[in-house]
Amino acid sequence: MNSSSLSRRIGALAVASTAAFALAGCASGGDDAAEQSGDDGITTLTPGILTVATGEPAYTPWVEDDDPASGEGFEAAVAYAVAEELGFADDEVEWVRASFETSVTPGPKDWDLNLQQFSVTEERKNAVDFSSPYYTTSQAVIATADSPAADVGSVAELDEHKVGASVGSTSYAIADAELEQEVATFNSNEDAVLALSSGQIDAFVIDLPSAFYLTGAEIDGGVIIGQFADTSGGDELAFVLPKDSELTGAVTDAVDALREDGTLAELEQEWLADAVDVPVLD
Structure with missing residues (x-):
């Protein structure tokens, strides 16, 4: 969910209101729109x-x-x-x-x-x-339905499987703190999806909103197997x-x-x- 942006203030001319509405001051809509x-x-x-x-x-x-x-x-x-x-x-x-x-x-x-x-x-x-x-957001763990990690129910059980996360992310920080294993790192979530689909890892950690999207739209047979209890550092x-x-x-x-x-x-x-x-x- 990364996006770049440049600063600019958007102004618009106010238009005359009807008898039921007062004239508005500032507007941020299109060039011809007025709040x-x-x-x-x-x-x-x-x-x-x-x-x-x-x-x-x-x-x-x-x-x-x-x-x-x-x-x-x-x-x-x-x-x-x-x-x-x-x-x-x-x-x-x-x-x-x-x-x-x-x-x-x-x-x-x-x-x-x-x-x-x-x-x-x-x-x-x-x-x-x-x-x-x-x-x-909390951090979720996703896998494919046929992954050996698909049925884990605890952090200890998850630690028995190969887990990955995007390098430098909140997901990696949480996974690294919760798991005893060395978490596999990937340059992007897309790379982690490919690793999961190809069997290089059994599961990977990602924020819950992205987990919903990936398992619903991007990963064939994708499942969310659980989420970590700690939401500290989660995206707002x-x-x-x-x-x-x-x-x-x-x-x-x-x-x-x-x-x-x-x-x-x-x-x-x-x-x-x-x-x-x-x-x-x-």
């Missing part, structure tokens, strides 16, 4: 509508059946919960699709919020805003907003409120624990 704010003070690209972007396609368990409007899946459910905190009803949320790369690089945006497992990095902050995190996933968006503070407040009242933990349990059944390796 407007309603009576509640929430400023959005389209008056009375919260435009939320996700990837195309969007994968389970983040979005079920590639249909974010259903509210099914962890990120879809989080988006609607945040929208409610901001004062938007479900039918006032409009979904659009955006590529991962363009979403975190400078340039006009046609959405108010965007979530597709974006990890917060200092480099990306030069081009976009982030809310506070709605999820901190957050909403992306256009640079200097007037919504950033409100979205952060909404995410914080959902964390404090236990909603995020409940949604995580429903969609990332119970639904996909990723056991913790003890």
Whole structure:
């Protein structure tokens, strides 16, 4: 989930509002788009509508059946919960699709919020805003269904098999700390996938969001065999907003409120624990 970005502030001209909406100040949309704010003070690209972007396609368990409007899946459910905190009803949320790369690089945006497992990095902050995190990733262990490591249930059992990770990554640091063996290193996750598929290693460690994607879309017969209990140093996933968006503070407040009242933990349990059944390796 690496991406480079250059800093640039995006401005747009405000347009005259209707009688139901006041004139908005700053906008971060396209050259002809302008944000407007309603009576509640929430400023959005389209008056009375919260435009939320996700990837195309969007994968389970983040979005079920590639249909974010259903509210099914962890990120879809989080988006609607945040929208409610901001004062938007479900039918006032409009979904659009955006590529991962363009979403975190400078340039006009046609959405108010965007979530597709974006990890917060200092480099990306030069081009976009982030809310506070709605999820901190754990490190997962993946294998193929016919791997000798496919049925391990503990760290001790995993240590009996050849395990790899991407060099210099959080995944490697966790694997190195948890396992007694010398962890095999690879220059990239793609190289580790090839090593797993060819039988050079029995399993490899990667962040849980990537594990969901790889086992669902890239690795034939891929399975997630477990996750480490320690999430320290895990990537923090957050909403992306256009640079200097007037919504950033409100979205952060909404995410914080959902964390404090236990909603995020409940949604995580429903969609990332119970639904996909990723056991913790003890």
